[in-house]
Amino acid sequence: MTLRARLTLWYAAVLTLVLAAFGVAVYALLSLSLIREIDATLNVAADDIRLAFRREVTGIRLPPMALDLTANVYVQVWDAGGALVAQNVSVPETPFDPARMALGEAAYSEARFEGIHLRVLTYPLVAQPEGTVVGTMQLASPLTTVDEAQHALLIVLLSGGLVAVLLAALVGWTTASAALRPLERVTETALQITRADDLSRRIPLSGPPQGEVGRLIIAFNETLERLENLFETQRRFLADVSHELRTPLTTILGNLDLMRKLGQLDTESLEAISSE
Numbered sequence: 091m092t093l094r095a096r097l098t099l100w101y102a103a104v105l106t107l108v109l110a111a112f113g114v115a116v117y118a119l120l121s122l123s124l125i126r127e128i129d130a131t132l133n134v135a136a137d138d139i140r141l142a143f144r145r146e147v148t149g150i151r152l153p154p155m156a157l158d159l160t161a162n163v164y165v166q167v168w169d170a171g172g173a174l175v176a177q178n179v180s181v182p183e184t185p186f187d188p189a190r191m192a193l194g195e196a197a198y199s200e201a202r203f204e205g206i207h208l209r210v211l212t213y214p215l216v217a218q219p220e221g222t223v224v225g226t227m228q229l230a231s232p233l234t235t236v237d238e239a240q241h242a243l244l245i246v247l248l249s250g251g252l253v254a255v256l257l258a259a260l261v262g263w264t265t266a267s268a269a270l271r272p273l274e275r276v277t278e279t280a281l282q283i284t285r286a287d288d289l290s291r292r293i294p295l296s297g298p299p300q301g302e303v304g305r306l307i308i309a310f311n312e313t314l315e316r317l318e319n320l321f322e323t324q325r326r327f328l329a330d331v332s333h334e335l336r337t338p339l340t341t342i343l344g345n346l347d348l349m350r351k352l353g354q355l356d357t358e359s360l361e362a363i364s365s366e
Contacts, residue, residue: 094266101262106255113247120243124236125209129198132211132229135163139227140215162231164208167215169225186210186230194226200233207233272303276310289318 091099166186167175174183185191187201190212199210208230215225279293292311298304 094263094270097266098259098262101266102255102259105258106251109247109251109254113251117240117243117247121236121240124239128209128231128233128236129211131163132198132209132231135165135229136211136213136227139165139167139229140213164230165227166230167225167227170223175225186228187212191226191228194223201230203230207237209233209236269303272307276307280310283314289314289321 164177164179164181164186166177168185168191169175177183181204184203186203186208187199187210190197190199190201190210193212194214196213197211199212201208201210209232211229213227213229214223215227216222217224276293279291283289283291292314293307295304295307295311299308
């Protein structure tokens, strides 16, 4: 995988994590806010019923207006024996949340009743002044609006996040390409120098010299200059040595020819010296 691709993937991955954290936070805050509003409505209705009910010999008695609440609040009142005393909605005579009903504690919960997602407040009815629990009421409000809002927000977050990640990947690819373009020129110039054996070439400086790429180009050009000077020094040294050795070698070869003609050395030794 190329450096450009790795940078793009890294940028997209970081943005994905940031957007995911942001989306989870927004989703949780919206859900919490909507649930709190419903809980507040249920709590106000529960207080009204708790203040209105009276315990009589025949059982629990509620004024007719006590159950005249908003259309989105359903109420069931049960006596201590588990019999339904009153409700303001035509539904089967079963608790909205049977599990919470059995516990007999004041608590909020969520349940499905007749296929409807409900937020339920279970609240014990306590007779005063003896403090005896004489019944339980359950108030429920549909969570249809909350579910729809959560679903719509989820679609917006997912679609918006996907578009943002794709745009970020495109921007990251373009930015990485622009940032790596000077490095590509460095690589291409180095290859051309290697192929042409030309150390006199230099890489033109683009951008600020204090930047990372600028410092790299300056260092590379300085290296080329030192190599060029080194090879030039070596070439001059070899030329000087060749010039200095030319006269002694000519003299030696002349003497060898003379020795060969005079026959002062054997032929094998002369050939060995000549070949050296």
